[in-house]
Amino acid sequence: MKQTILDYCKAWKLRLLPLAVGCWLLALPLHAERTTISIVTDHTQLVLQVKDNGRLYQTYLGERLSAKTDVSLLSQPYGQLSSTAIQGFEAYPVMGTEDYYEPALELRHTDGHPTSILKYQTHQQQGNHTTVTLRDELYPVSVVLHYETYPEEDIIRQWSEICHDEKGRFTLSRYASSMLYFEAGQYFLTEFSGDWAKEMRMSSQQLQFGKKIVDSRLGARANMFASPFFELGIGEPVSEDHGTVLMGTLAWTGNFRFTFEVDHDNALRVVSGINPDASTYLLKRGDSFRTPDFLFTLSTDGVGEGSRRFQRWALRHQLYKGDIDRMTLLNNWENTYFDFDEQKLTQLFGEAKDLGVDLFLLDDGWFGNKYPRKDDHAGLGDWQVTRSKLPNGVPYLVKAANEKGVEFGIWIEPEMVNPQSELAEQHPDWILRWKGREVYYFRNQLVLDLSNPKVQDFVFGVVDQLMQENPNLKFMKWDCNSPITNIFSHYEQAEQGNLYVDYVRGLYNVLQRVQQKYPDLYMMMCSGGGGRTDYEGLKYFTEFWCSDNTDPIERLFIQWGYSQFMPAKAMCAHVTNWNSRASVKFRVDVAFTGKLGFDIGLKGLSERDLQYCREAIGAYNRLKPVVFSPQLYRLVSPYEGEHCVMQRVSEDRRQALVFAYDVHPRYGEQQLPTRLKGLDPDALYRVREICLMPGEQSWLNCNDKVYTGDYLMKVGITVTSANDLVSHIIEVRSEK
Numbered sequence: 001m002k003q004t005i006l007d008y009c010k011a012w013k014l015r016l017l018p019l020a021v022g023c024w025l026l027a028l029p030l031h032a033e034r035t036t037i038s039i040v041t042d043h044t045q046l047v048l049q050v051k052d053n054g055r056l057y058q059t060y061l062g063e064r065l066s067a068k069t070d071v072s073l074l075s076q077p078y079g080q081l082s083s084t085a086i087q088g089f090e091a092y093p094v095m096g097t098e099d100y101y102e103p104a105l106e107l108r109h110t111d112g113h114p115t116s117i118l119k120y121q122t123h124q125q126q127g128n129h130t131t132v133t134l135r136d137e138l139y140p141v142s143v144v145l146h147y148e149t150y151p152e153e154d155i156i157r158q159w160s161e162i163c164h165d166e167k168g169r170f171t172l173s174r175y176a177s178s179m180l181y182f183e184a185g186q187y188f189l190t191e192f193s194g195d196w197a198k199e200m201r202m203s204s205q206q207l208q209f210g211k212k213i214v215d216s217r218l219g220a221r222a223n224m225f226a227s228p229f230f231e232l233g234i235g236e237p238v239s240e241d242h243g244t245v246l247m248g249t250l251a252w253t254g255n256f257r258f259t260f261e262v263d264h265d266n267a268l269r270v271v272s273g274i275n276p277d278a279s280t281y282l283l284k285r286g287d288s289f290r291t292p293d294f295l296f297t298l299s300t301d302g303v304g305e306g307s308r309r310f311q312r313w314a315l316r317h318q319l320y321k322g323d324i325d326r327m328t329l330l331n332n333w334e335n336t337y338f339d340f341d342e343q344k345l346t347q348l349f350g351e352a353k354d355l356g357v358d359l360f361l362l363d364d365g366w367f368g369n370k371y372p373r374k375d376d377h378a379g380l381g382d383w384q385v386t387r388s389k390l391p392n393g394v395p396y397l398v399k400a401a402n403e404k405g406v407e408f409g410i411w412i413e414p415e416m417v418n419p420q421s422e423l424a425e426q427h428p429d430w431i432l433r434w435k436g437r438e439v440y441y442f443r444n445q446l447v448l449d450l451s452n453p454k455v456q457d458f459v460f461g462v463v464d465q466l467m468q469e470n471p472n473l474k475f476m477k478w479d480c481n482s483p484i485t486n487i488f489s490h491y492e493q494a495e496q497g498n499l500y501v502d503y504v505r506g507l508y509n510v511l512q513r514v515q516q517k518y519p520d521l522y523m524m525m526c527s528g529g530g531g532r533t534d535y536e537g538l539k540y541f542t543e544f545w546c547s548d549n550t551d552p553i554e555r556l557f558i559q560w561g562y563s564q565f566m567p568a569k570a571m572c573a574h575v576t577n578w579n580s581r582a583s584v585k586f587r588v589d590v591a592f593t594g595k596l597g598f599d600i601g602l603k604g605l606s607e608r609d610l611q612y613c614r615e616a617i618g619a620y621n622r623l624k625p626v627v628f629s630p631q632l633y634r635l636v637s638p639y640e641g642e643h644c645v646m647q648r649v650s651e652d653r654r655q656a657l658v659f660a661y662d663v664h665p666r667y668g669e670q671q672l673p674t675r676l677k678g679l680d681p682d683a684l685y686r687v688r689e690i691c692l693m694p695g696e697q698s699w700l701n702c703n704d705k706v707y708t709g710d711y712l713m714k715v716g717i718t719v720t721s722a723n724d725l726v727s728h729i730i731e732v733r734s735e736k
Helices: 003-017 302-318 344-353 392-406 422-426 453-469 496-517 552-560 584-591 608-626 709-714
Strands: 016-017 024-025 036-040 044-050 056-063 105-108 118-126 128-136 142-152 156-165 171-183 186-191 203-205 212-214 227-233 245-251 258-260 265-274 288-290 293-299 327-331 359-362 407-412 475-478 522-525 543-545 569-573 595-597 632-635 643-651 655-662 684-690 705-708 728-735
Touching: 024 036, 024 569, 036 142, 056 118, 056 171, 056 293, 142 302, 156 171, 156 302, 171 245, 171 293, 171 684, 171 728, 186 212, 186 258, 203 552, 203 569, 212 227, 227 258, 245 258, 245 302, 293 302, 302 632, 327 344, 344 392, 344 608, 359 475, 392 453, 407 453, 453 496, 552 569, 552 643, 569 584, 569 705, 584 608, 584 655, 584 728, 595 608, 608 643, 608 655, 705 709
Parallel strands: 327 359, 327 595, 359 407, 407 475, 475 522, 522 543, 543 569, 569 595
Antiparallel strands: 016 024, 036 044, 044 056, 105 171, 118 128, 128 142, 142 156, 156 288, 156 293, 171 265, 186 203, 186 227, 212 258, 227 245, 245 293, 258 265, 632 643, 643 655, 655 728, 684 705, 684 728
């Protein structure tokens, strides 16, 4: 029978023998042979082995080995190790042992001793889930390493659980989810950084001796400056279609840290987990500390293959309602901002219906009475409808939208509060802020203390009240505009070192309650743009807001970056007035590649542009299975010139879409054919440009012609031009 880590902890008292020195000794089983543990997907293999010293080591991570290969031979230590005591790459090293580099775990026992030596106890493999239990011989401390594989998608999920049975204050200073090792001549890291309206900017560098750290310490809106993704080229720079690349992400809606450390032998360790800064965690006796999931794939065919694996895995196993359709929408934000009333909104319901979208989304500005929400300085936290704006309340709006033939959604930001609000006046103890110091405000607001169960009840109540009053409410945009700026909890049971971690766990408690009670509710994860973009959050949200920057040129870069890990079905892409130099067609065509929405005043559009939008929505609805397919091929990078070309292919390879964008090409620039990918070489495909402006004809030479898949992939077709801000959507359909 499978035992949990808590079962092991409870069993400690029965298994420990008192020692004269006051310590405790655990009787470990003897192993006549070295234990070898193999963790496999269809194309990847991770091998762990127990060495003579009783400790667990990584002996292999790479392409899946033949069934005839004797993995027990993978026992020689890596590199020219400087100490005979070190037998290789320890799977979960602890600070203070003879491993001199970045550890996975740092702790302090109740007697002040600063380390543990973890030895193998047992392991279990049930289906695709492997657990390995490690224990300290002298202290009642256990670590269980978990490895869950998704063989067909070639994704491995890794996490750890830490438990102790010591009397007194036992603290964790570092607690990694994963430790992986590589040996190669060179390593090249691609990271994703930015700021508000500059999310997912990709940059690459070669790793040399020492550490490179990518991290966040913002608490909430944690991904504002750095996103929790990386790509690591093993032996050569990261490439789209060839080479070995590790692609990893931490599923955690809070502070994260990736550490890449090259040692004196040019071996690389990759340590992934929660950022431990300001988070020395007090772990109570008998409790288990579960780290977030680290998700990775090791592709030998470049990042393109890795992206397709992640997207397929997300749609099948992680994204909420990953197998369900998504709704197109019209948002009022850039149309009205805070200046709206019932009459304006009901008119917009009619525009949404005329446009052909599924849903109308009411954004910020609908709540607060003592402190009405007329800008972002007041009202946040007071989730009562503003009577002067909306005298008949939200139920009237839901009913009016439904009568027009569209669903209704609403914006909330329930984790945050303005100091100028009734909530702040009534519950100052619910707010994270320093004692006796000047308070720093980000966007005129503060963060509620989600480590406090009463605050969790309040935040859940925001959603619950809206849904109780409006059972036909279909959609919520859940925003989070501020990082934690004054980190201190006034909750009487708070442990300040636990706060960053417990805040996120409190958020998950709320989201689990929402999902349990309202499983049919669609929700967008938003955080001042792309400040929350992690896969644990997407267990509860159907989609996320990539960026407040909807300039179509910038969105090419932002969406290119997110496409490395995220499926199109999760990536909200809206047509707005940002960059009016670009045509409406160009803006729509860029948004077409994600979860399509509109945030634009339709009355300002010409009839021709409006007709194009209607026809594009019709085409989008018809082609959603291809748009949302995980079979993505990035053909021409916007980082390498003034063009961007992407391709989606249906799972059966009978249909594909090519999205081509010319940004600012040089005069007389030579246009070369673009080779397509992922098609059936023996099939015949008709190539046809779709989503043309009313009255226009395609000027593509390939339009309405038939080619073999072999021709399209080896010779290619010309889909770019030397024209400024021109876009083409091309449907490639099998003639079989």
